[in-house]
Amino acid sequence: MTNIRTRSAWPVVAAAALLIFGQAACGRGSSDDDDSDDGGPSQGAASSVGGSGASPSGGSGNVGGAVNSDGGTGGAPTTGGTAPGGMAGSVSGGGTGGMGGMGGPSKPIWPDGRGPSVPFTAYEAEAMDTNGMKTVPTRAFGRISGESSGRQAVTLSANGHQVAFQAKEASNSIVVRYSVPDGGHDYWTTLSVFVDGQSRGKLELTTRYSWTYGGDDVFNKPQQEDKGIGNEHHFYDEAHALIGDIPAGATVVLRKEADDTAPNITVDLVELELVGGPLPQPAGSLSLTECGAMPDDDKDDSGAIQECIDQAQSLNKVLWIPKGKFQSYTKTLSAKGLTVKGAGMWHSSIVGFHAQFDxxxxxxxxxYDFALFGDTLLRDDASPETGFRGNLSNSVIQNIWIEHLKVGIWPSKGSGPLTVASIRARNLMADGVNLYNGAHDSIVENSHFRNTGDDAIAAWSDTWESPGPSRSNVFRKNYIQIPWKANCFGIYGGQDNKIEDNVCADTVQYPGMFFAAQFNSHPFTGTTEVNRNTLLRAGGNAYNHTHGALKFHADQGPVGNVKVNNLDIIDATNSGVHVQGGNTVDKVWLDTVTITNAGQGAFFLNAFAIGSLDAVKVVSSGGNPGVVNDSGGKFNLIKGEGSTGW
Ligand SMILES: [Ca+2]
Ligand SMILES: [Ca+2]
Incomplete structure (x- = not known):
């Protein structure tokens, strides 16, 4: 069914919105306690689409083309049974041969000019040499492959199992995306790292921030931590470390040794990066240590950091975060008109539950140039847990690493302009960046998002006490991987927003790009432009529905004024382009779009879909290239010049 909505999410959204307003009105004095400015767009988004918790059917969701090279099964998650956690169970009996001749891309395929310029190189575990077992590729929800980059990973289940690869470039750091069986919030274990045969120590692994349970209807409830309700998902987390020089051509090995005691360790991908030395302290800046903050001692610095913030503001100085790990355990940090600089995202960090700036x-x-490593264990939309929030007008967030918070960046309504550049937002419980309710003239660029628990980048034009639609924002040259819920891009109404030169890969349940009249959003006005983007293995199954890679959802009102140019949709899990909702979709133009190996058709027009869509030079090939039209003739797909294959 289309257009079914449950209202359960609305009280949450409304409560969050109220708190946002309270924060704006109260200023700093109360903001430490009640500044809940996240809340809910996409949680809204996710929960109000309709349906109840049932796990999506794997079925057509696994058709998606080249990834499913597992010998003619159509990619259906048929092998492996149900080992604990649904992970090792996906290991095929075929052992290391699973990928056949494909070899596994060591990095995604996208046209020049799209995606960010990043200093790291990614290596997919499934392309490495291994004596472990490659997981069977699948798009199915609840399977570890389904949440894996490239939809495949390698499980090390015995001592001595390892993955090995050659570093293409000189490096000195490592990031490992991994999963281990759920041991709870206080479970820590290790994985051994070797470079050219020499030990470089052990990475610390944990299940503190991974593993969520239940269907679509419990994502924001305490039961999300209850193993007993099943439906496990959100398997992955990441470890990172500076491990000393790795020459170009060196052999890097990740091995499960006897004292790496997890029952098994699944490795999805590795990133290597040559990290520069710590940046120097800016002249005239005020250092955290001058206020008594002490790094690397596991003792709370919240008070000292706030004291330094207040001093820096009154003295009009830059606040300096030296090299080291500072703790913010007890108090969210409140700033105003302040510039904060660190020694680099690998060198300076603020850690703990209150690693958050308001x-x-x-x-x-x-x-600039530091990390926030939070301590958010579950999704609670009554709790803020946002890395950067508040009035982010005339603001900049650059070269920042954000991890283990609920939300990365959520400006208060009406904020702007804000520049977000070259950030890494990973392993969150909800959105990466949400330009909420009237946020305007802001840019999110050259950034990397992975494993967000809701929209990686959203513009939610909420109408609640709104200063107007979110407008004139630009999302460009970003790389978004594997949101474990919701979309790479979620655009809920708005005016004149642009999405340009991005790459989105491996959405687990939902579209790569989602344009929706939903969550009481303003209408789509002006022109929403979508230029030169790539969607890889996007789309998924949730709320008992198959979702296309590019989706228009006229849920609460019409969707239109959207121009899509130069889009490549590759290996869509379901349809390439999807139209849903009982309101009109019109003034949607597709021009120069390739749809390759779609699982469910180039287009999927839901029952009750009405309106029209203009498709010029839309070329579909491979997979299921045709049109699935359930609209009963009420939706007019206009096949313009140069369109073929459907
Ligand atoms: Ca992988
Ligand atoms: Ca400390």
């Missing part, structure tokens, strides 16, 4: 007053908060 910007208040007139905004103008600028943050």
């Amino acid at each position: 910007c208040w007053g007139t905004g103008a908060c600028k943050y």
Whole structure:
């Protein structure tokens, strides 16, 4: 069915919105306690689409083309049974031969000019040499492959199992995306790292931030941690470390040794990066240590950091975060018109549950070159847990690493302009960046998002006490991987927003790009432009529905004024382009779009879909290239010049 909505999410959204308003009105004094400015767009998004918790059917969701090279099964998750956690169970009896001749891409395929320029190189585990077992590729929800980059990983289940690969470039750091069986929030284990045969120590692994349970209807409830309700998902987390020089051509090995005691360790991918030394302290800046903050001692620095923030503001100085790990355990940090700089995202970090900055007053908060490593264990939309929030007008967030928070960046309504550049937002419980309710003239660029628990990048034009639609925002040159819920891009109404030169890969349950009249959004006005993007293995199954890679959902109202140019949709899990909802979709133009190896058709027009869509130079090939039209003739797909294959 289309257009079914449950209202259960609305009280949550409304509560969050109220708190946002309260924060804006109260300023800093109360903001430490009640500044809940995240809340809910996409949680809204996810929960209000309709349906109840049932796990999506794997079925057609696994058709998606080249990835499913597992010998003619159509990619259906048929092998492996149900080992604990649904992970090792996906290991095929075929052992290391699973990928056949494909070899596995060591990095995604996208046209030049799309995606960010990043300093790291990614290596997919399934392309490495291994004596472990490659997982069977699948798009199915609840299977570890389904949440894997490239939809495949390698499980090391015995001592001595390893993955090995050659570093293409000189490096000195490592990031490992891994999964281990759920041991709870206090479970820590290790994985051994070797370079050219020499030990480089052990990475610390944990299940503190991974593993969520239940269907679509419990994602924001306490039961999300209850193993007993099954439906496990959200398997992955990441470890990172500076491990000393790795020459180009060196052999890097990740091995499960006897004292790496997890029952098994699944490795999805590795990133290597040559990290520069710590940046120097800016002249005239105020260092955290001058206020008594002490790094690397596991003792709370919240008070000292706030003292330094207050001093830096009154003295009009830059606040300096030296090299080291500072703790913010007890108090969210409140800034106003402040510039904060660190020694680099690998060198300076603020850690702990309150590794969060609230910007208040007139905004103008600028943050550069450090990391926020939070301690959010579950999704609770009554709790803020947002890395950067508040009035982010005339603000900058650049070269920042955000991890293990609920939300990365969520400006208060009406914020802008904000520049978000070259950030890494990973392993979150909800959105990466949400330009909420009237956020305007802001840019999110050259950034990397992975494993967000909701939209990686959203513009939610909520109408609640709104200053107007979210407008004139630009999302460009980003690389988004594997949101474990919701979309790479979620655009809920708005005016004149642009999505350009991005790459989105491996959405687990939902579209790569989602344009929806939903969550009481303003209408789509002006022109929403979507230029030169790539969607790889996007789309998925949720709420008992198959979702296309590019989706228009006229849920609460019409969707239109959207121009899509130069889009490549590759190996869509379901349809390439999807139209749903009982309201009109019109003034949607596709021009120069390739749809390759779609699982469910180039187009999927839901029952009750009405309106029209213009498709010029839309070329579909491979997979299921045709049109699935359930609209009963009420939706007019206009096949323009140069369109073939469907
Ligand atoms: Ca992988
Ligand atoms: Ca400390």
